[in-house]
Every structure is written in structure tokens, then in C-alpha cells.
Amino acid sequence: MDLLINIDVPDLDAAEALYRRAFGLTPGRRFGHAARELLGAQAPIYLLLADAGSEGTAAQPRHYxxxxxxxxxxxxxxxxxxxxxxxxxxxxxxxxxxxxxxxxxxxxxxxxxxxxxxxxxxxxxxxxxxxx
Missing domain, CATH: 3.10.180.10 (2,3-Dihydroxybiphenyl 1,2-Dioxygenase, domain 1)
Structure with a gap:
């Protein structure tokens, strides 16, 4: 079994910068405008634009x-x-x-x-x- 970690965030740029500085992660692939991959942990971490939904439309607004x-x-x-x-x-x-x-x-x-x-x-x- 492989484990993937997904973290919903409202701002991909800010989240990527924070997690890279805080934990020494490195950028991986980008998936359009709504998802990014971070590498360097035992499992890849995917940052997901929270209100984009699976097809780019907000399913339900997130509160932070x-x-x-x-x-x-x-x-x-x-x-x-x-x-x-x-x-x-x-x-x-x-x-x-x-x-x-x-x-x-x-x-x-x-x-x-x-x-x-x-x-x-x-x-x-x-x-x-x-x-x-």
C-alpha cells in the first residue's frame, strides 16, 4: 500500500513556501492551477486548492x-x-x-x-x- 498525504489550503503559493521552509520539502510536479506535489517526506504531500473541488468548482467553502x-x-x-x-x-x-x-x-x-x-x-x- 502506498500512502499519499493531501492538505487542503486556500493559497498554494503560501502553503508551498511555508512547508518548504518549515520542513525542508522540495517541489515536485504541478497539476494545473489547483494542486502541487511536495517531496522529501516518506510519502508525497499534495497541496490542494481547497475551494477548487475535484473539477475546479467549489463543492463547499472551507473555513480556516x-x-x-x-x-x-x-x-x-x-x-x-x-x-x-x-x-x-x-x-x-x-x-x-x-x-x-x-x-x-x-x-x-x-x-x-x-x-x-x-x-x-x-x-x-x-x-x-x-x-x-
């Missing part, structure tokens, strides 16, 4: 206040302090302070469009520290 969906993205980094500074300087906002856990460290953030992100730094044996 802060929200959590049942799915969010975790970005595993080697140095959480550096990654947090990079993400914040790119335009993400931290919602919590860095927290320590048995498996490592975590901070939660959101982007300008309300999407939730977590930065994780594994220490020791990572999740194996808490796996049964």
Missing part, C-alpha cells in the same frame, strides 16, 4: 479557524529545539511548550490554515520505550 481533525501529521526530527525554531520562523505557531515523554519530546503547532502538526524527537528507544 483552528481545528483538529481525527488525523494530524507528526514530523519526526533529530533536534526538536532547532526544528521548532525553523517551523515558527516559517509561519507555524506553537500551541504548547516542548513536553518530555518516556519515548522522547513533543510540541504541537498549527499552520495559518488551522491544520495541526506535531514535532517529535525520539530519545532512547523511541516508542519501544512504551510498547508492550
Amino acid at each position: 479557524q483552528r481545528h483538529w481533525t481525527p488525523i494530524h501529521l507528526d514530523v519526526v526530527v533529530p533536534d526538536l529545539d532547532v526544528a521548532l525554531r525553523t517551523a515558527e520562523s516559517a509561519g507555524l505557531r506553537a500551541e504548547t511548550t516542548i513536553r518530555d515523554a518516556a519515548w522522547g519530546r513533543i510540541v504541537t503547532l498549527h499552520d495559518p490554515w488551522g491544520h495541526g502538526w506535531c514535532l517529535l524527537q525520539f530519545t532512547g528507544r523511541g516508542y519501544d520505550e512504551i510498547a508492550s
Whole structure:
């Protein structure tokens, strides 16, 4: 099975710039005016112009206040302090302070469009520290 990540955004240029700066992603293919591919993660990330719909017409207007969906993205980094500074300087906002856990460290953030992100730094044996 292959996994593709799709993120709806209202501004493709701004989203591409932010995610490239924050996470070191590189541009891939462009799909007309309503979709772009970003590479450099384990799965490709597709930015979709939110109100374009599948055929270029808005199916339902999106609202971008802060929200959590049942799915969010975790970005595993080697140095959480550096990654947090990079993400914040790119335009993400931290919602919590860095927290320590048995498996490592975590901070939660959101982007300008309300999407939730977590930065994780594994220490020791990572999740194996808490796996049964």
C-alpha cells in the first residue's frame, strides 16, 4: 500500500513556501492551477486548492479557524529545539511548550490554515520505550 498525504489550503503559493521552509520539502510536479506535489517526506504531500473541488468548482467553502481533525501529521526530527525554531520562523505557531515523554519530546503547532502538526524527537528507544 502506498500512502499519499493531501492538505487542503486556500493559497498554494503560501502553503508551498511555508512547508518548504518549515520542513525542508522540495517541489515536485504541478497539476494545473489547483494542486502541487511536495517531496522529501516518506510519502508525497499534495497541496490542494481547497475551494477548487475535484473539477475546479467549489463543492463547499472551507473555513480556516483552528481545528483538529481525527488525523494530524507528526514530523519526526533529530533536534526538536532547532526544528521548532525553523517551523515558527516559517509561519507555524506553537500551541504548547516542548513536553518530555518516556519515548522522547513533543510540541504541537498549527499552520495559518488551522491544520495541526506535531514535532517529535525520539530519545532512547523511541516508542519501544512504551510498547508492550
